[in-house]
Amino acid sequence: MxxxxxxxxxxxxxxxxxxxxxxxxxxxxxxxxxxxxxxxxxxxxxxxxxxxxxxxxxxxxxxxxxxxxxxxxxxxxxxxxxxxxxxxxxxxxNQGISMLVPTLLEVGTEEQKKKYIRATIYGDIVWCQGYSEPGSGSDLASLKTKGVVDGDNFVVNGQKVWTSSAQFSDMCFILVRTEPDAAKHHGISYLLMDMEDPGIEIRPLVTMTGEAFFNEMFLNDVKIPVDSIVGKRGEGWRIANVTLKYERGMIANPGASASGIRGVADMMHEETLSGVRAIDLPVYRDRLLKLQARSLANKYHGLRLLSNDINKESTGVEGLIVKLSATYLSYDIYSLAVDVMGEFGTLYDGSVYQRKKDWMRQYISSFMGIIGGGTAQIQKNVISERGLGLPREPLVKLDKSGWELLRKK
Amino acid sequence: MRFGLSEDQKMLGDMLNKYLESNLDLEGVRELTGNDVHHSPAIWNALAEQGALGILVPEEFGGSGLGMLHAEVVSETLGRHIVPASYLGHAVLAPLAIQHAGSEQQKEKLLPEIASGEVIYGIALTDVVMNRENTQLSISGGKVTGDSTFLIGGQAAEKLILATAGTLILVEKSAPGVTVETLTTVDKTRDFAVVRLKDAPCEILGKEGGATDAIETVMNAGRINLAADTLGAAQAMFNQAVEYARVREQFDRPIGSFQSIKHILAELITELEPSRSLIWYAAHAFDEVPEEATAMACHAKAHVSEVAKNITRATTEMHGGMGFTDLLGLHFWFKRIEVNRQLLGGPEITRHHAAVAQGWAPEKITAA
Structure with missing residues (x-):
């Protein structure tokens, strides 16, 4: 050591x-x-x-x-x-800096790199990400937004969702099905779309926090020049996976829970229940200690993974668990904070008696980590299949009569 | 920068693992424990030959003077193979007790026989952590009277170290007035005892009342090595469950292809791997970061106990009816983990000590 x-x-x-x-x-x-x-x-x-x-x-x-x-x-x-x-x-x-720029560096043309990277990292061009669709979340490769070549343009129609920043973005890196006859994973292209196009309609998507970080994006005969493609036609899935790798790195920071623990511990030293500090009540304190142990475990686990990286040692299943572990821990930490605050933990939107630190908002917001960038359930598939070598669920496509048979049972 | 085991530590683990793989399978464990043998001279000699017994004894006293991570590696490997041996009491707790509480003469006399394994030591600490039976030891004029519970490794031990508030004493098992009575626990891979003393000759390690810090150090070493033992045992149960999920078929497919099974395994490994990292750091802190030693040792033990409990439950369930049988033998690991969980303080008590160490709770546990 x-x-x-x-x-x-x-x-x-x-x-x-x-x-x-x-x-x-x-x-x-x-x-x-x-x-x-x-x-x-x-x-x-x-x-x-x-x-x-x-x-x-x-x-x-x-x-x-x-x-x-x-x-x-x-x-x-x-x-x-x-x-x-x-x-x-x-x-x-933003997603342009953390996801698009590394992708362009890896697979973009020289012209694309020159045109976009400088402007993006200096904050002159803001990007949004056009991946998820109402019918394509965990099964992203089933996306249906389609692009048909007409002259010099792809003409794009469809709907995207969870497009954060779309309301003020200049550009969008978007996945579009351009090869309808190819197999699911081979029919998608990765396009760079100008958000000025009149065929784009943005509607804010209000989440359970009451805010609209995300949007729905409707695409109606949007024109994207055929040369605004990253890689070749049909390669979009592979290229998107280059980008997703960077998104996972962005969401999973194994040391991040330490400040959460510190915050709740400080609060428990200040908040009193009938004159007794929360930290002095063993029922709450034991929950805090349990979470502190998990947080420390994640912290040192992060050092272990860093060490593997520095010393060029291979990392197996222990590298795949980080997101699942960190996001559930974050949920549990804010969950404790709300419980310690009791009725006062439910105060919202700047209510009288509400504390400066908005525990309820943090608690609700922790779902963004659990679901975003691959839900907890998808993570568990990845961990068990790639990390533990367990067999995949058989992919059986049932026709209509097959489903009817199942329903009758 | 390197966070993790050194080449040297990995080699120690590999060597011991190889020895146990070829010399102690489940049938071997059954045979020993079935005959109530908790100390196999063959295994003891092998541990001595590989230098495992002297890891924490300084070189000047015949040991190798290595650190807590080396000891952690041994404990983890013994847990993985559910080895009947009182490594914890003899090679971890006893030498640290002597090292930190004993006089120079005591160190010179006692530590070499620990390192060589010639004289086997047992140790009882439970009554200073959480006294359940109002036991106490009265020491006066070189004689001791009273009871001490949960002696670790009573069967083979010849010398016994017993803790009472602030003081550690040494008693010879064969001395007049010493009775050692077996405490039968659910775990047959290790043995525990109650020591009953009546005017038995004893030697105080260092000065009477001068061992408070030494007891804390010994407790921390115990917490870390119990955590490591549990880690090894839990990893063994987990590996068996993954293997079973791959080969066991129901509804014409391996049960590991069902998400109801594979998701549970994913959850378990998501908890287990970071607890390994925490135990490694606790062992490092024991040697190098004294101000964090107690909190980290407590957290490591309490945390892995919780993680391992989930593993004992889920992997037993996952094997279906077979998981509940003696034939499969999964219960050996289950029971070892359960005893480790309670030994030297269960998770709640241990977390309480972690809180005390950070100034988050008063030291004394008092009635509300």
């Missing part, structure tokens, strides 16, 4: 710390939430400063506007640790 990263990294940490202490802008409370609004001018300027110092777009090649550093997972970790520790504001986070 050797938990030091070495002198090279100590120096790098000192450098990052110095930046945070001298030039760093402080995080504004609740300032940047995925999908709320376009980056402000101030955020765009801050992003440029971060890129210049290598604290955003760090590994994007210089020719496309990035900092051009070699990928180094430890340095990325140090940056994130130091920014969190000092409360320094991070860069712009």
């Amino acid at each position: 050797e938990l030091e990263f070495g002198p090279e990294y100590d120096e790098f940490r000192a450098e990052v710390r110095n930046f945070c202490n001298t030039l760093g802008k402080k995080t504004q409370h609740g300032s940047i939430r995925l999908g709320e609004y376009r980056p402000t001018q101030e955020m765009v300027e801050w992003q440029a400063t971060l890129i210049e110092h290598g604290y955003a777009a760090r590994t994007i090649p210089k020719e496309y506007g990035g900092f051009g550093a070699k990928p180094d997972i430890v340095k990325s970790l140090i940056i994130s640790e130091e920014f969190v520790r000092s409360g320094t504001r991070g860069g712009i986070q």
Whole structure:
């Protein structure tokens, strides 16, 4: 067990710390939430400063506007640790930066890279993701939005859902069925759609938190130039999987629960029930301790996976469990917070007596992690099939009479 | 940076694992435990030869002076193979008790015989964690009177270390006034006893009342190694269930293809792998991060106990009726995990100690 990263990294940490202490802008409370609004001018300027110092777009090649550093997972970790520790504001986070840019770098044409990467990482172009459809969630490859070539354009018709940021995005990376006669996974293309097209209609999708982070997107004879395709026709599924890999990395941060635990523990030291602090009531305290253990286990598990990565050791099933474990833990932590608050935990929308920290909203929001980027149930299939080598459920397609027979039983 | 086992630690585990694979199968365990033998000289000698008994004894006293992660590897492997051996009492708890509470002369005299395995040690700590029978030890003029429960490894032990509030004493089993009576538990792979003392000659390790910190250190080592033993046993049960799910067919298909089965296995491994990481860190903290040692050891033990309980339940269910039979033998692991869970404090009590260690709870457990 050797938990030091070495002198090279100590120096790098000192450098990052110095930046945070001298030039760093402080995080504004609740300032940047995925999908709320376009980056402000101030955020765009801050992003440029971060890129210049290598604290955003760090590994994007210089020719496309990035900092051009070699990928180094430890340095990325140090940056994130130091920014969190000092409360320094991070860069712009959106799906264009985290998902489209890595995809273009891997499979885009030179022209696409030149046209989009710089503008995206500097916050000038905002993207949304057009994947899920009402009838295609977990079984994404069954998507039906279709694109038919007419002259120089694909003419696209269909409906997308869960498109966060769509109401203010400039562009959309979208999956469209362009080869209706090909097999399910081979008939999809990955297109880059201009959101200015008059055939696009955006309707906000209000979630159970009462907010509309997401949208429904209706596509009616939308024209996408045939050269606005990433990869070849019919390769969209493979390319989407390149992107999904980056999305999973974005959602699963195994150390993230530590701040949740700290928050609930602090609250339990302040909140009193008939004069007794919540932390002094063993019924609540034991639940907190149980969750703290899970949080610590996830934290050290994250270090173990990082270590595997650094030392080029293979990671098996232990790498596949991170999202499931972290998202359920987050749910359980906020669940405890609401229970400790009791009736006052149900107060909402800035009600009188509501505390500054909105536990109910956090509790409800934790479903975004459990469901988004592959539901818990899909994760369990992945863990058991890929990680444990258990056989797949047989894929049997029943015709109409088959289903009727089953229903009669 | 490396978070995990070193090459050296992995090799120790592999070596021991290979030895046990070829020398102690389930039938071997049945035979030993069926005859009420909880100490096999053959296995004991093998542990001594591989240096496992002296891991925590400093080199100057004949051991190898290695760290808690080495001990963790051994405990995990013994748990995986449900080995009848009092490794925990003899090679983990006793040497640390002597090391941290004993005088220089005591260390010089006692530690070498632990490292070589020549003299076998047992140890009783339960009465200082959670005293159920109002037992106590009265020590006066080199004599001790009273009872001490849950001696770990009473059958083979020749020397017994007993804990009472703030003090550790050493008693020879063959001395006059010492009676050791077996406590039969549901787990037949290890043995426990109550020690009854009447004016028995005893030696205090160090000074009377001077062992409070030593007892905490010994308890933490016990928590970590019980957690490791449980981890190994739980992994063994899990592996058996995965294998069974692959080969057992019902409704013309392997039952592992049903999501009702595979999702449970996915949930179990999602809990088990991070608990391995936590136990590794607790062992590291024991040696290197003293201010975190107690909280981490407590969390590791309580957490893996909960995770393993889910595994004992689900893997037993998953084997259907066979899971409930003696024939399959899954119950050996089930029972070992259950005894580990309660030993040196169940999960609630152990979590309470984790809370105390962080200043989140008062030390004394009092009636409301």
